[in-house]
Amino acid sequence: GAGVSQSPRYKVAKRGQDVALRCDPISGHVSLFWYQQALGQGPEFLTYFQNEAQLDKSGLPSDRFFAERPEGSVSTLKIQRTQQEDSAVYLCASSLDLPGALDSPLHFGNGTRLTVT
Amino acid sequence: LAKTTQPISMDSYEGQEVNITCSHNNIATNDYITWYQQFPSQGPRFIIQGYKTKVTNEVASLFIPADRKSSTLSLPRVSLSDTAVYYCLVGGLILTGGGNKLTFGTGTQLKVEL
Structure with a gap:
């Protein structure tokens, strides 16, 4: 496909369950980002990968959040023991080059809407 | 980290x-200015990017004054389908990680009516 693909599109989890959210970036893109977007707010940075290396995870809200990108392509965001405050849209974005490089904008998927009940 | 303010x-x-x-x-010397558009239930979509003066593409223009302390996204002849949230991001090339420099604000909700 030509764009960033995320799955599932919607996820409902009971509080305390673990969830895994998948992101398929555009082929060949070096950079991969995860963002969390609450209703009515802008996307909030969670973590950033350069190829397989997780270079910035300063935005992860707690140690229940874990992300990986083992082969420098597909990435998974895992949330353990989900809480109601984790309910949000989780967006994945990729870019061809390093963050902020000219002519290397972020390409976003349509997100996974997580609802924790 | 350049903070942005929008209506x-x-x-x-x-x-x-x-x-x-x-x-x-x-804004820092090496920062670019990038605008994104977001529709409900979709991820943000790149609109335009610039460093200084004026940039124009098929959907918008971006005006940046000489001091670069502000920028203006111009949408010509809007239609109902331009109703969306518009985000301004400021950031420069990051060579050593630090992906959180690409920070979104709360954006501007544009509503277009007939």
């Missing part, structure tokens, strides 16, 4: 030109 919302009518201004008083 929370704007209203317009079809066929009008819309200008959305973003303030970024502490």
Whole structure:
């Protein structure tokens, strides 16, 4: 496909369950980002990968959040023991080059809407 | 980290030109200015990017004054389908990680009516 693909599109989890959210970036893109977007707010940075290396995870809200990108392509965001405050849209974005490089904008998927009940 | 400030919302009518201004008083020398558009239930989509003066593409223009402390996204002859949230981002090339420099604000909700 030509764009960033995320799955599932919607996820409902009971509080305390673990969830895994998948992101398929555009082929060949070096950079991969995860963002969390609450209703009515802008996307909030969670973590950033350069190829397989997780270079910035300063935005992860707690140690229940874990992300990986083992082969420098597909990435998974895992949330353990989900809480109601984790309910949000989780967006994945990729870019061809390093963050902020000219002519290397972020390409976003349509997100996974997580609802924790 | 250059903080950005935008109006929370704007209203317009079809066929009008819309200008959305973003303030970024502490922009750094190597920072670019990038605008994204987001529709409900979709991820943000790149609109335009610039460094200084004026940039124009098929959907918008971006005006950046000489001091670069603000920028204005101009949408010519808007239609109902331009109703969306518009985000201004400021950031430069990051060579050593630090992906959180690409930070979104709360954006500007543009509503276009007939």
